[in-house]
Amino acid sequence: MNAIKNLNKTTRNNFLTYGAVVLAYAVVQLLMGSLSSSLKGMLVPICAYVVMALSLNLTVGVLGELSLGHAGFMSVGAFSGVTAAMALQELIPFAPLRLTVSMLIGAVFAGIAGFLIGIPVLRLNGDYLAIVTLAFGEIIKSIINNLYLGLDGKGLHFSLLTDRTALDEDGLLIIGGPMGIGGIQRLSTFTAGFVLVMLSLFIIFNLVNSRTGRAIMAVRDNSIAAESIGINITKYKLIAFVTSAALAGAAGTLFAMNYTTIVANKFDFNASILILVFVVLGGLGNMFGSIVAAAALTILPEALREFDDYRMLVYAIVLILVMLATNNPAIQGFFARLRGARKGAAEQ
């Protein structure tokens, strides 16, 4: 017990977050038999959304730049990852390994997209950066909606706008433009999702607590001051942005491999906004908050099915009320007092 107390506050918080995730995983695994299929079906998407929220928190919370196109990276990861999984079907028959390789490939492609987009975008700031990320998200959606990619004995073929892949007889059209990808083998498992969440936490915590992370936060807090002490702003912005994009890519692969079909329109502006809601609700820079918010808000619309036609209306009202409540000085003060009292009691 003392050992934990002696750790510094950040490290302790980080370990508590790891612990909470492991605990949640263990509890769910123990209860797996008695869970409703509705909840079971949501486990993998929850993991994917948690990773999305964590990675966006790196951009919005730690780097301090508003991104409205995060779903675009998820899309790149989903499509490249699934393509890889389909292409590697014979080469890697062992499913968990194929999933891992696919997620890696998804992460790499999303990371590359993040790098390419990051170079021009990160010169801007504030709402202008937000709108440019929104624009890139829409462009990615538009391009994938017009992308045709097939696989046959001669290798991968792709074309834009119309299907000119001219595959052999035994060829397989993987991405069919607006039809997206169909017939995906559902390789994603809750365990894979759990591992990805842990890995993301590990990467983010280590990044944030390193010299690089402190430089990134210095850029966030005051870019001019950071520049004046010799921090290369673009470099550190890019590191955060690309890491965030790569994690989103892996989450995209995990998400896509949980369904038999995936279309580019899924990853639109609304999806980006949804992830942003997780991050803001969980607290900027607060990774544990992101995890809880992502899980809660993914379950919430399902839990509201009782309201029938009023479901999404109730969801909207809950969202507004939560935002009002979390920002209400009186309620904040109440919780502060509550915690103060508890702390006082503990010290006695």
Add this chain to the structure above:
Amino acid sequence: MKKKLLCITLTLALALGLSACGGGNGGNAGGNNGGNAGGGNAGGSNADGNISGAAFKLGGTGPLTGGAATYGIAARNGAQIAVDEINAMGGIQFELRYEDDAHDPEKAVNAYNVLKDWGMQLSLGSVTSKPAEATSVMNMEDRIFALTPSASSEATTQGKDNVFQMCFTDPGQGAKSAEYISDKSLGSKIAIIWKNDDVYSKGIHDTFTARAAELQLEIVSDTTFADGNDKDFSVQLTNAKDNDADLVFLPMYYEPASLILSQANSMSYAPKFFGVDGMDGILAQPGFDTSLAEGVMLLTPFNADSTDERTAAFVAKYQQQFNEIPNQFAADAYDCVYAFKMALENASATPDMSNEDLCSLMMTQFTSMTLEGITGDGAGITWETSGAVSKSPKGMVIQNGAYVGLD
């Protein structure tokens, strides 16, 4: 930050609390389905909760919110009318429950799982194609028989022996349209406007162009639109006009189609317009100037203006309950429920059967029976073992604000 955290924890508690009570009384959600409210307490979270029920649990997912809500709500309403009618007859009883999927495969899987927890024995699949591709796999794995009213992509039924369709497949429609245009020599130069982020539109477009090439129809203009730019069609129409197209093929739903018609009118461009089943419903839009659609031809399985007795009764009932004229989604869903009734009666199935038993019974029935429905051309509806429906679309033309048979 910690303050927020606390609030979040509270939210989570709230969410979990709600989901906990969600499991208990799921049976009520079907709404006002006649006299079998006794099913209400059978909806436990375990699949065998249906043994005590006296009604077949029929579930479906569809977009009840969001941009595609029209289709899901229409299907639910159509199915509801059929269920009410059948329950009032005595004999076979249904308990209907529709869950919202917001036209999204992810949410459709969630909705499917909710229905499964409820103890769904028979499924109406999903209303739209992409969600149906995701849920039909689950139908296949869980051995819950599905008959989708309107998910028309081939992938919905492909490789699934227990998923059937009530609507034509998209490729079927594309090829049939091309044949129809060629047979009746409706146009020599054809323009196509389609939605290039939509599975339905894309599926019809691809087979139409392929079949048109075989039939030596000349396609002079091929333009698209997508979700973000589905308001202004001046570019597409100008392209068609400049290429002297005398027939414009519109494989899409009726909302964009009505914009296309009104914009063509204001450009004084008056080619023939040819639509597919998604076009049905264009006349029923409140405020629509039917003169714009004068002469529009479409292949549709359902005609709300039909003088057929059952159709007229259905339309009257629908209007009375929902203040709207039913479209083909409602009619297809209505037929689906009657198809289930017929198959269950033929097989002498009882509500205490498990979904696996019902599934194998349904599979034999559906491939052997012929249904007289309100959709199709009156020759009866049959199914192939692939799950595809075999019924003929009616060629319709709009004259004086009403559908008239083309033949």
Add this chain to the structure above:
Amino acid sequence: MTFLSYLINGLSLGSIYAIIALGYTMVYGIAKMLNFAHGDVIMVGAYICFYAVSAYQLPPPVGILLAMVVCTVLGMVIERLAYKPLRQATSLAVLITAIGVSYFLQNSALLLWSSTTKIFPNFFVIPRGAETSTGFSLFDGQLNISYVTVVTVLACLVIMLALTWFTGNTRMGKAMRACSEDKGAAQLMGINVDTTISVTFAIGSALAAIAGVLLCSAYPTLSPTTGSMPGIKAFTAAVFGGIGSIPGALLGGLLLGVIEILAGAYIGTQLQNAVVFAVLIVVLLVKPAGLLGRQIREKV
């Protein structure tokens, strides 16, 4: 000639974006918040007008006026209930609340007015005998211009000029500019910041009602999600022109509309959206604060 007709269509579409963008930019300039619910206020305005005219048989001008009144009240109520309590919160918190409001309005509309598409009547017609004429043609019918287009472009210009005059010359307008510069200082000078923001929302929402009527007159399908995509496009337009700038919103809106149509015509309809957004990105990289936005040098 085809080019000219594309250009006119682009201006028509662009004017609608511009009117919506004016609402966005007003609110952003003064309250410094992205009001993502703005697009949905447009939809509400269109529905009010639709029902006033088609169900209650009111004359169109009364319908439009009624829509403006309802939207004004709605805008102020939303501001009072959902945004005012967050005045001290981060701009992101307000953004998320605005999204909540947007969901709320869309789903309320779905429940109130059903999902069935309504076809909006075209008010801008001139009766000519038994027929009604929706537009006129020039150059032997080679160029067709509808009256809606003319009205929209004119309305857009009039609104822009009126807003410029209002913010430049009236007491309230000056108060708005003061709030936009520095809220704290404005308050110290005796300006009631809350009232000013409330009035801004009222004006923005009244504009939304006009935009809704014009949008649906030009493109007559009306459903609960009608406002969302034009809303996002208009937001893009506002940023394009330099958010917070009134002439910028007009310029951004018009350019966005024209680029959208021309991209579809000369590059291809399939990548229309991609081209629009690519142009936006290029412009923002060259002029990081938008076309007419003020580039604020950060002081050390």
